[in-house]
Amino acid sequence: MTTATTSSSAPASGDIRLVNLTKTFGGSNAVENINLTIPHGSYCCLLGPSGCGKTTILRMIAGHETPTSGEIYIGNDMVVGKPPVERGTAMMFQSYALFPHLTILDNVAFYLKMRNVGKEERRAKAEDMLKRVQLHALKDRMPAQLSGGQQQRVALARSLITNPKVLLLDEPLSALDEFLRLRMRGELKSLQNELGITFVHVTHTQPEAIALANMVVVMDTGRIDQADTANVIFNRPTTPYVARFMGGQNVLTGSVEAKADGRIKLKGTGGAVFEAALKEPSPAVGATMSIAVRRDRIKLRKNREAKVATGANEIKGVVDSTEYQGSYVKVTVEMGGGVFVANLPDGDYFADPVDKGDAVIASWNTADVNILSKVDSGAAGDPYLNANH
Amino acid sequence: MAASQSYGPRPWTFYVLATLFTLFVIFLYGPMIAILVLSFQGPSASLVFPLREPSLMWFDELFSPRRTGDVVGAFNRSMPLAIMVMVLTVLISVAAGFAFRRRFLGSSVIFYTAIASLIVPGLVLSIGILVTFRFFGLPASWYGSALGAHLSWTLPFGLLIMFAVLGRLNPSYEEAARDLGASRWQSVKSVVIPIVFPGMIAVALFGFTLSYDEFPRSWLSVGSKNTLPLEIWTMTTNVTSPALYALGTVTTVVSFAVIALALGSIILIQRRRAGRK
Numbered sequence: 001m002t003t004a005t006t007s008s009s010a011p012a013s014g015d016i017r018l019v020n021l022t023k024t025f026g027g028s029n030a031v032e033n034i035n036l037t038i039p040h041g042s043y044c045c046l047l048g049p050s051g052c053g054k055t056t057i058l059r060m061i062a063g064h065e066t067p068t069s070g071e072i073y074i075g076n077d078m079v080v081g082k083p084p085v086e087r088g089t090a091m092m093f094q095s096y097a098l099f100p101h102l103t104i105l106d107n108v109a110f111y112l113k114m115r116n117v118g119k120e121e122r123r124a125k126a127e128d129m130l131k132r133v134q135l136h137a138l139k140d141r142m143p144a145q146l147s148g149g150q151q152q153r154v155a156l157a158r159s160l161i162t163n164p165k166v167l168l169l170d171e172p173l174s175a176l177d178e179f180l181r182l183r184m185r186g187e188l189k190s191l192q193n194e195l196g197i198t199f200v201h202v203t204h205t206q207p208e209a210i211a212l213a214n215m216v217v218v219m220d221t222g223r224i225d226q227a228d229t230a231n232v233i234f235n236r237p238t239t240p241y242v243a244r245f246m247g248g249q250n251v252l253t254g255s256v257e258a259k260a261d262g263r264i265k266l267k268g269t270g271g272a273v274f275e276a277a278l279k280e281p282s283p284a285v286g287a288t289m290s291i292a293v294r295r296d297r298i299k300l301r302k303n304r305e306a307k308v309a310t311g312a313n314e315i316k317g318v319v320d321s322t323e324y325q326g327s328y329v330k331v332t333v334e335m336g337g338g339v340f341v342a343n344l345p346d347g348d349y350f351a352d353p354v355d356k357g358d359a360v361i362a363s364w365n366t367a368d369v370n371i372l373s374k375v376d377s378g379a380a381g382d383p384y385l386n387a388n389h
Numbered sequence: 390m391a392a393s394q395s396y397g398p399r400p401w402t403f404y405v406l407a408t409l410f411t412l413f414v415i416f417l418y419g420p421m422i423a424i425l426v427l428s429f430q431g432p433s434a435s436l437v438f439p440l441r442e443p444s445l446m447w448f449d450e451l452f453s454p455r456r457t458g459d460v461v462g463a464f465n466r467s468m469p470l471a472i473m474v475m476v477l478t479v480l481i482s483v484a485a486g487f488a489f490r491r492r493f494l495g496s497s498v499i500f501y502t503a504i505a506s507l508i509v510p511g512l513v514l515s516i517g518i519l520v521t522f523r524f525f526g527l528p529a530s531w532y533g534s535a536l537g538a539h540l541s542w543t544l545p546f547g548l549l550i551m552f553a554v555l556g557r558l559n560p561s562y563e564e565a566a567r568d569l570g571a572s573r574w575q576s577v578k579s580v581v582i583p584i585v586f587p588g589m590i591a592v593a594l595f596g597f598t599l600s601y602d603e604f605p606r607s608w609l610s611v612g613s614k615n616t617l618p619l620e621i622w623t624m625t626t627n628v629t630s631p632a633l634y635a636l637g638t639v640t641t642v643v644s645f646a647v648i649a650l651a652l653g654s655i656i657l658i659q660r661r662r663a664g665r666k
Contacts, residue, residue, distance in 0.1 A: 064564045085570035097561035100662050101583040111569040113579075144663050162569065 013040045013075040014088070014165035014198035016061060021070035023056050030056045032222040034070070038215060040165075043192050043199045045209035048219035049245070054202045055170055057219075061200065062091040062168050074166060090164035094171045096155040098143035105130065105139040108157045129157045149180045156191070167192075169201040173208060185211060206246050210234055218242045235294070240376040243292040250298070250340050252315075253290045253376045256283050263366065265312075266291070270336040275312045276369040290376040297368040298342035300331060302352070303359040314363045315340060319354050333362060421641060428634035436631065447635040460636055463620035466531045470616060471601040473532070474539045478547045478596030479589055481540075486551030487577075503548055506541045511605030514538060519609040529612035538606040543599045547592040554588030587655045594651040598644060 016038040023031040031053040038044045046054035059065040061072060063084040072079050079087045098107050105126050106113075112122035130136045133153040143151060152172065159167060172188065173181045189212055192199045203209055209216050210230045217227040218241075226233060226242045237243040240251045254266030254274055264282055266274040266289065276291055283289045303316060310316055317335030329349040333340045342362055354360055423438075431442025451460050489496060506514075518538050522529050529535075562584060566576035582589075604618040611619065617640060624633050 062568065064567070084568045089568075091564070091568050093561045093565055095559060095561050097559065097565035099562065099565075099580055099584070101586075101658075110566070110571075110579075114570040114572075114575055142662055158569065 015040045015073070015075055016166060016198060016200070017071075017073040018057070018061075019071040019073070021057070021060065021072065022068050023053070023060060023065065024068040029222050031060070031067075034224060036217065036224060036227060038198060038200065040198055041196050042215050043189070043201065043213050044215040044217060045213035046200065046202045046217050046219060047204070047206065047209040047245075049204055051221070052219040053222040054204075054217075054219050058091075058168050058170055058200060058202050061087075061166070062089050063087055064091070085162070088165035089168055090159035090162045090166070091168040092152075092155050092159050092170065092172055094174065096143075096151050096175075098151055098154055098158070100143055103140050103142060104135065104146070104154050107143065107154060108161055110158065111162050126157075126161065129161045130154075132160075133157045148176050149184060152176070152184060160195075164197060166198045166200065167195075169199065171202055171204070173203070173205075181208075188212065210246075218245060220245075236370050237292060238372060239374045240290050240292070240372055241374075243370075243372065248295050248343070249292045249370075250295060251290055251292050251372070251376050253288060256285050256287050256289060258285065264289075264371075268315075269338075270316075272310060272315045273312045274369065275366045276371050277366065279371060288375050290372040290374065292370045292372055293364050293368055295330075295341045295343040296328065296345075297364050298340075298344075299363050300333075300342050300344060300354060300360050301363070302354060303361045310361060311363075313366060313369070314361055316359070316361055319356055319358045319360055321356060322354065331360075333360060335362075424634045424637040425641070427631055428638040430631035430634070434630050436629065436633075447631045448639070450630070450632045451635050451639065459615070460617075460620060460624075463615050463617045466611075466614060467601060467617035470531055470536060470539065471597045473536060474543055474600035475593050475596035477536075477540060478543045479593050481544060482547030482551045482592050483585075483589060485548055486555045489548075489552065490555055500548075504545050507545045509541075511538075511542070511603075512608060514541060515606050515609040522610075529610055531607075531611045531614060531616055534610040534612065535607050535616065538610040539600040539603055542603060542606055543596045546595045546599065550588060550592050550595065551585075554585050554591075558585060587658050590651050590655050594648065597647055601644065601647075602640075 016036075018034050018036045021031060021034040021036075022029060034057065046057060048054050056065060060067050061074075063079065063082060067080055070080075074087055074089065077087075084091070099110065102110070105123060108129050109122040109126035112125060117125075127136060127139060130139055133156060135150060135153055135157070138146065138150065143154065146154065152175075169188070173184055176184060185208060188199070188201070201209075201212060210233075213230050215227065216230050216233045218225045218233060220241050226238050233242065234246055234248070237246055237249060243249040243251050252266075252268055252274055254268035254272075256264060257267045257273075258265045259278055259282060262278050264276050264278045266276070268274055274291060315333075315335055317333035317340060320332045320334040320339070322332075323330040324346075325343075326346070328343045328345055331342045331344060331349070331354060333342065340362055426440055427436070427438070428447060429443045429445070430436075430440060430447065431444050432446060433441045435441065489500065515538060518534050519529055522534050527533070558581070562580050563576050566580040567573075571579060602618055603616075604622065607616050607619055615623065621633070621636060621640070624636065
């Protein structure tokens, strides 16, 4: 991670720094030695499958979970051991946790009531906040009378009235239906723009992270695999895990045959040859390495002869399935022991359609090949190897 | 009926179960209704049907005891006892319910020890309490030994209800309260207690009614002065007038009033939360 920490000059900064953060539950590490800096004012998504430790990190930042070891800084303050309210954080819970016995107005005014703000003043402030989320008309309703989207906006208003430096959101969109999810996603993004405070958003949905975040942290079983901008995470994943989890990538593995002319040459299973731009440090000749190619950079052509020699960056296979997606067609190709996916523009596909059982050759350009820092460990223990997303 | 049209003719099991339920209702409410009716018996003082010359004389007899026992005195002991048991049951069950939300060393041993008192026969417990009090030279009384005996009966019920109530309480509510600056005590007072309040009413209802009509545990532990169930039992052996029925009617009315009050307030709270006022 490379981020400038300018918190020394800005006391109200919502920089978050996690230093060697570890959390152990009953002998196993839920979060393992995490180091991460989330710059002030960023929209950060912690992304990973359930059980990867992302919610535990969020809850430790919020102060609802105590780290086993390590430090958490918000701005300049070491906050471990401090109650939530002294951290400048506010958390929005997955279930929203609106108090069922209080009206919407009293829910939003709860923070002010705890600080002994007078009744008139706290009601006025809570009404202002409800106006901001366009729920002023419903202020006397009970939470049970509101729709999911309305409840979420109340939860937002209740969090924001604390004037936080950091807003922590635990799977905020998971309880909403598809239509509302997209709408609230847009509202969260514009709210973050408007407030300029740090948002940390936990999700297991890749499109959500890509659409919202200017910093995506991809997690795998208690560790951070990659933390970068959404664009880099999607286009240049560094590990096979990130490539598969983000989707849209084909991961290929081969042994290094030669390094020459700024290119590195790999030999994959079944004799296919792959090429990638040579970047130092590079693996030695004979070593194994993995590469990734985006699905939408793949071209397919029918293989009309039984014995055709494939060139570099070409692979032979048989079409396993096709799936129409509107603007593109997803073609899954079965090739010696693995699955390869090409997302073809619908125009190209319908000009010369392929069908299940057709022999095809997939090809791509060397420039589209992305070298992964880790060797693909294969299917064992990786649920995303053949994931259809 | 729409149901029978869409599901075809009713199976024979329906008639078996309907008969069973009818018998259950007759056994439960039949005697209660019979006593209610006979408590209005006239001066013939007959203890059986038919009802002749209906009057309120036996209620009058009840409150101006000449031949009956000390009904008013017994009621004046049973009522405060039931209220004390109710308050203590709520306080202890709620506190224990909170304690049991976290697993602590020996929690299951304590839990099963408390639940075991549901299995111990009440009469045996009553004798045991009397013997123990005698051994320590303490006098048995309705506000001392009997209070303890009743709590041994109501607390396991209260604890089980609080387990169910607190088990359903989403911990996010407390975390949200803490997140919004509430102290631990404020989060209990302003969030947890109001949310679990209907459950607490249920515990109070159990505490009150179980104590108010408790016989076996009171039997030897009340000392020289009787509670109401003991007084009624005494009367069945030496009072041979419909005053007995009048007493039955009055105590049943008190029980029903308490239940109606409790259920009414639970329904009111739930209505308000659902937004219907």
